[in-house]
Amino acid sequence: MTVRSAWLLPQAQTREDTRLAPVSPVAHESPIRVRDGVLPGGDPFAATGAAAMQLQIGAGRAYVQGTDAQGAYPIANDGPVTLTFTDGDAQFGRVDTVAVRVLDALFDQEGQNLARIEVVEGEPNATPTAPTLEPASLRLWDVTVPAGTSAGVGGINWASALADRRRYTTAAGGIIPRGWGLGFDGAYDGQYRDNGSVLERWNATAGEWQTYRAPRQTESTTTGFAVSSAYTLNSFSARRNVNAGVCSFVVEVTRKGAQLDVPAAGNINDETIGTLPSGWRPAIDGDLSASDGFGEGTARLSAAGVITLRTWSGNGALRNDRNIRTSYTFLLP
Known part of the structure; x- marks a missing residue:
């Protein structure tokens, strides 16, 4: 047997049926109905053109939901199944469906107890649609069969005829993978x-x-800033959101030594203010502003975390009695 089902055949369920068919709880759609579908893993129930009018369906496992009274049937297809399609209608195209179907003599009129993969033929129409399925069926693929299609004229173009209709299910509480619909x-x-x-x-x-x-993983620190010998550190604080990969900081320092007069152009010899701690540094270099409340300048923050003061207000002065503050928000590596 290729297509197997557990809890179907009266007194005839084999050990292999039980081992292969999935029997663990799956995601539900109601208190009594499960979300039927294909179990993810590899490429379950893959479809491959086998001949002009034949399609091969590969191995896979699934749950097929019947009525509420029937419950859900765990299904395992452990080997390739080859399906043959009838020739196309002379006038109109149609859409056939490849489905897993469970026959249960206690609930249907077929008089059989088995699971199978079958072709459900659609109605030829100027605008064909996929057929409605019987209960306890799970749609896998829709196949477009153009008018006049037959093996004698090349058969079905499998590259364009197949429409993937596999939907997925998973264990109760699991994340449902994307599938059709x-x-x-x-x-x-x-x-x-x-x-x-x-x-x-x-x-x-x-x-x-x-x-x-995901919940924001925000961290903060007020330590680890290595201030330059030319400056005194007044305060430092930084916050980062690990999920978003964003960090921001504020640092305030006071310059030591004599006042530095600034020419009209505003250019000064680069002065290192200090270095941010490891893990709190940007992915790339960036420019930031600085101010002491009277004058303003620009600084450079390197990917190594070094803050360097580069310009100051023209005809101004860097004085040692004013606090220079700078701040920045950047992306973490």
């Missing part, structure tokens, strides 16, 4: 899903999926 509501407050680019959390109060943002 994101237009479903969450089953409970705090459920998570991956929409392909960001993680989303279901807000039951708002009735919507919301982008999940």
Whole structure:
């Protein structure tokens, strides 16, 4: 047997059926119904053109939800299954569906107890749509069969005919991977899903999926600033958000020594104020402003954390009785 199902065959479930078919709790859609779908891992139930009118479906595992009374069937396909499509209609195209279907004699009229992968043929139409599936079925692929298609004229163009309809499910409390169709509501407050680019959390109060943002990991420090010998450190404080990769600081120093007169152009010999502590330094060099309340200048912050005063107000002076303050916000490496 290739397609296996646990808890289906009366007194005939094999050890292999039990080991292969998934039987752990999965994400729910209601108190009694599970979210049926394909279990992620590799490329489950992959579709590959095998011949002009034949498609091969690869191995995979899934849950197929029946009615509320039936419950959900764990399914395992442990080997390739080859499906044959009928020729296209002479006038109109159609859309066929490849699905996993469970037959259960206790709940349907088929008189069989088995699981299988089958082709559900759609109706030819000028604007064809995928067929409606029987209960206890899980859609895997839709296949467009153009009018007049047959092996004699080249068959189905598998590169363009296949539409991936696999949706995914996962263990209860797990993050549901992106699959076909994101237009479903969450089953409970705090459920998570991956929409392909960001993680989303279901807000039951708002009735919507919301982008999940990790709690801010904000850290702060007032130590570790290595002040230059030409200056006295008055204060230093820095904050960083590790999640966002952003850091900001404020440093205030007083210049030692004699007053430094500044020419009209405002240029001065570069003076190092000090160095930021390791882990609190920018990804790239940046320019920042400085002021003592009377005059203003510019400074340079290097990726090594060194702050260098470079210019000051023209015809001004760097005095040793005023506090020079500078601050900056930057991206961490």
